[in-house]
Amino acid sequence: MDFQLSPQLELLRKSVREFAEGAITPKVQHMEETDEVPWDLYKEMAKQMYLGILIPKEFGGTGLGNLARMIMLEEIGRVSAAMAMATQIFHMGTASIADFGNDAQKKKYLPLLARGERLGTIAVTEATGGSDPTGIQTTAKLQGDSYVLNGRKCFITHGHVADTITIMAKTGEGPKGFSAFIVEKSFPGFKLGRKERKFGLHGCNTGEIVMENCVVPKENLLGNEGDGLKVSMATISEVGRAGMAGCGLGVINACLEASVKFANQRMLGGKSISQHQAIQWQISDMYMDLEASRLLAYRASWMRDQKMRCDTDMAMAKYYATEAAVRCAKKAVDVHGGYGYMMEYAVQRYYRDSEILIASAGTSEIQRIVMARKALTSFK
Amino acid sequence: MPPIKLDETSEWKGILVFVEQEEGCIAEVSFELLTAARELSHKRGSVQVGAVVVGHEIKGLAQDLLAYGADRVFLADHPSLQKYLALPYTRLICDLVLREKPEIFLLPATSLGADLAARLAARLKTGLSAHCTQLDINGRGELTQVVPAFGGKVMATILCPAHRPQMATIRPGVFRRGERGEGQGTVEGLPVEIEPGDLKQRVLEVHWEKKPAQTIEEADVVVAGGAGVGNPEDWKWVQELANALHGAVGGTRPPLDEGWISEEQMIGQSGKTVRPKLYIGVGISGVIQHVVGIQDAKVIIAINNDPNAAIFQSADLGAVADFRKIVPLLIEELGKKSNAG
Amino acid sequence: MNIMVCVKPAPDPKRWDSIQLDPVTKALRREGIPSVLGPLDKRALEEGLRLKEKHGGKVAAMAMAPPSARDNLVEALAMGADEAYLLSDRAFAGSDTWATSLVLSRGIQKAGKFDLVICGEWSLDGSTGHVGAQLAEFLEIPNVGRVVAVEIVEGESLRARSMVELGDRILDTSLPALITVTRETNTPRFTSLLGVIEAETKPCVSWSAADLGIRPEEVGFRGSPTQTGDIFMPEMKRKAEMLRGEPEGMITEILHKIRQAIG
Numbered sequence: 015m016d017f018q019l020s021p022q023l024e025l026l027r028k029s030v031r032e033f034a035e036g037a038i039t040p041k042v043q044h045m046e047e048t049d050e051v052p053w054d055l056y057k058e059m060a061k062q063m064y065l066g067i068l069i070p071k072e073f074g075g076t077g078l079g080n081l082a083r084m085i086m087l088e089e090i091g092r093v094s095a096a097m098a099m100a101t102q103i104f105h106m107g108t109a110s111i112a113d114f115g116n117d118a119q120k121k122k123y124l125p126l127l128a129r130g131e132r133l134g135t136i137a138v139t140e141a142t143g144g145s146d147p148t149g150i151q152t153t154a155k156l157q158g159d160s161y162v163l164n165g166r167k168c169f170i171t172h173g174h175v176a177d178t179i180t181i182m183a184k185t186g187e188g189p190k191g192f193s194a195f196i197v198e199k200s201f202p203g204f205k206l207g208r209k210e211r212k213f214g215l216h217g218c219n220t221g222e223i224v225m226e227n228c229v230v231p232k233e234n235l236l237g238n239e240g241d242g243l244k245v246s247m248a249t250i251s252e253v254g255r256a257g258m259a260g261c262g263l264g265v266i267n268a269c270l271e272a273s274v275k276f277a278n279q280r281m282l283g284g285k286s287i288s289q290h291q292a293i294q295w296q297i298s299d300m301y302m303d304l305e306a307s308r309l310l311a312y313r314a315s316w317m318r319d320q321k322m323r324c325d326t327d328m329a330m331a332k333y334y335a336t337e338a339a340v341r342c343a344k345k346a347v348d349v350h351g352g353y354g355y356m357m358e359y360a361v362q363r364y365y366r367d368s369e370i371l372i373a374s375a376g377t378s379e380i381q382r383i384v385m386a387r388k389a390l391t392s393f394k
Numbered sequence: 395m396p397p398i399k400l401d402e403t404s405e406w407k408g409i410l411v412f413v414e415q416e417e418g419c420i421a422e423v424s425f426e427l428l429t430a431a432r433e434l435s436h437k438r439g440s441v442q443v444g445a446v447v448v449g450h451e452i453k454g455l456a457q458d459l460l461a462y463g464a465d466r467v468f469l470a471d472h473p474s475l476q477k478y479l480a481l482p483y484t485r486l487i488c489d490l491v492l493r494e495k496p497e498i499f500l501l502p503a504t505s506l507g508a509d510l511a512a513r514l515a516a517r518l519k520t521g522l523s524a525h526c527t528q529l530d531i532n533g534r535g536e537l538t539q540v541v542p543a544f545g546g547k548v549m550a551t552i553l554c555p556a557h558r559p560q561m562a563t564i565r566p567g568v569f570r571r572g573e574r575g576e577g578q579g580t581v582e583g584l585p586v587e588i589e590p591g592d593l594k595q596r597v598l599e600v601h602w603e604k605k606p607a608q609t610i611e612e613a614d615v616v617v618a619g620g621a622g623v624g625n626p627e628d629w630k631w632v633q634e635l636a637n638a639l640h641g642a643v644g645g646t647r648p649p650l651d652e653g654w655i656s657e658e659q660m661i662g663q664s665g666k667t668v669r670p671k672l673y674i675g676v677g678i679s680g681v682i683q684h685v686v687g688i689q690d691a692k693v694i695i696a697i698n699n700d701p702n703a704a705i706f707q708s709a710d711l712g713a714v715a716d717f718r719k720i721v722p723l724l725i726e727e728l729g730k731k732s733n734a735g
Numbered sequence: 736m737n738i739m740v741c742v743k744p745a746p747d748p749k750r751w752d753s754i755q756l757d758p759v760t761k762a763l764r765r766e767g768i769p770s771v772l773g774p775l776d777k778r779a780l781e782e783g784l785r786l787k788e789k790h791g792g793k794v795a796a797m798a799m800a801p802p803s804a805r806d807n808l809v810e811a812l813a814m815g816a817d818e819a820y821l822l823s824d825r826a827f828a829g830s831d832t833w834a835t836s837l838v839l840s841r842g843i844q845k846a847g848k849f850d851l852v853i854c855g856e857w858s859l860d861g862s863t864g865h866v867g868a869q870l871a872e873f874l875e876i877p878n879v880g881r882v883v884a885v886e887i888v889e890g891e892s893l894r895a896r897s898m899v900e901l902g903d904r905i906l907d908t909s910l911p912a913l914i915t916v917t918r919e920t921n922t923p924r925f926t927s928l929l930g931v932i933e934a935e936t937k938p939c940v941s942w943s944a945a946d947l948g949i950r951p952e953e954v955g956f957r958g959s960p961t962q963t964g965d966i967f968m969p970e971m972k973r974k975a976e977m978l979r980g981e982p983e984g985m986i987t988e989i990l991h992k993i994r995q996a997i998g
Contacts, residue, residue, distance in 0.1 A: 025809060025810060076932060545862070551966070599904065710974055
């Protein structure tokens, strides 16, 4: 069992860190203040080939895989959780097509998504179903050569940014009554709904999308009719959970670094607070959370790269890393004392950004159900 | 170039100084090096100090060089040498060094001085230390050269035991120009023949205007103002001092709150960290939140009329004075310097 | 045009406060601190890559460094260099700038014909700023230091703007030549994932002293004209000289300090 990352992955980490610090950091404050989408950063990431990390080389991606992706998200998240979320959702938009698309669909969409000429996302959640996706009510009716979709999807990351959206809709009844479609925002009947204002992840778009008799060509059915749950759940439970874990890792890194820096500078009773045990315990707990989250996240990613079944391992990594991110963010704010509450220090941003990671790509409770299911059969 | 053999080092005597000049104006650092040379000369039993100048229409410079410490002045004067060019300067000075055999050869650690020193040392196969901050003669009669490494975190003493001349470049300001003397000594014109190899380079233009820095993080010089500046009219002194030094303007939180600077210019724990060669704090009290942002600056000068201001603990040089009196005088003197070239 | 970029991997500055001075051997202990390419190394590579994009040819990267610096040369390949050369040998340890320049010159001569050699103005750790000019001397080519802008003229010469203390100079220099670059020269590009992948396929050659025809006594501790004597880590506290009295009387001191800082 070799716990060392390959030289190529170390080089990848270094390169992404330089990009994150050089290109993303200068834009963070503006994103915080305006909640504006940083289109130029997306262009730049596309140029650096970040978007196609899960797309095979034959379709224009780099095919570097899941562990490389996890490291990328960790490095971006360390500087901006909003950008890490944007990056991970781009990947999710490519994954459903790469994993379940037919040749024609892959040839048509993947190269464009890899180059960033099209931006992708996935839309499952509705007012009536998130944790329980079977509660969704968007319908898709076959009419001639097309499916006609009707419904509204809410809380969709990049709902207003993406050109190419994997949408889950009802084509029948029961668990096999769902299908997944590749929907382009230019299709007739596709509209943008409300733009959400979140208390964190500023600069990462979250919005409602509306389908009113939205006409989707038959060729854009992903897999077969009835595969909808399979397609979306596979994407969310592997690529989505990993994405959240990556964002969480980034936040934990940032919290630890900010806390160490502040603790070393801040003087109390003639010495820096980093020399007081109470602060040292906060720091060591964050360090523990970082390493444990990393091990779980890297292992699950490695497993996916080996094409091993990894949905529970992803659940575990997601659950741990995102809860840890929230824990560490609170600790970081506390270490900063009064300064932690002030907007000019970054830790308040980590505190606000981290919370949503728990609810996204399956809440912590969902992850625990998944883990229980496996434990109850494996440990009999 | 055959290497100098160990047992021949004793043939080498005296100290040579390279005089940097532009358009007939001797750089201040050249006078400082003459002072260094004189001090070393005393320690070596009053050996001769030579000064070499390369350029055009430089005969008039000899008198000042003799007055400030040279015993002998060597002039290589030719129209083609008016502007510094590495190849002919290296060739001519190398010939002089091999003829005169100085034991010690000092050059300024400036852009051109260091360039010349490096080529010369390579050609002469001898040791060269860079931007020395101290020079001395040890018990064995060797030149000890103290230089910074790792950004100044480490200081090393360099020796050149088996090669001659012992070469060192010295930063401006390490020594000071000495007292003007009577100026007795000899002046020798060196024969100059331009060779084809000298003409591989041509200087087309020289400009005196230095571009101002883009951001405070990139600037070599940062002038920062604090609450002590008091009002926006007086803030102009901070700006003008920065201009005079071709530097950038920074500040603490109160100027930001007042709108005299932008977020990009705020220096401190929750703002920018700067590492300029020179930081001047004007009317800054020096609370830790600001000081953490400047502690890696090479030189910190603080001007504050409160003698107890915390900033003085973190400064290299503190001036207890009203900046409204000091800064205008500084700007005036700096203006004189650049006009004189 | 064939461009050779010389880089100097050095201990990561972010970790310099971990550097220890062994009080007995007076050697610097820097174990565990990874080496990095300095910001000037990256600018040298960037300038080479830009010139290659404009004029065709290839960019090679070279370093005289311990074996662990191979990773840094791979970084250079990932950034876009076509081939890399590591000059590594125990005999090189302790080389001063003279010996280093000698080794690099032999390496460059062995690697092939180059029209242009580019170095950073100074390295992160030693920061003498001398290797560029000394290397040019060994290669017997002209050099221009502190170049902030360079153009190739008809493949035969280069026109460069070179910084000096109070301004800049524009020079024409015939090729082959060497230039050193500064912080202002350019903004280095980011390394894309494609670069990371391609780096694995590009050649990275390692040469020893024997490969270069260098005898150990010519270089390293033994062959270097300068020797390091005492090393000490100075107290980092500032001296705080205080000036009091009439403002007029303070000006000379302040100006002197300013000159110490910026020359």
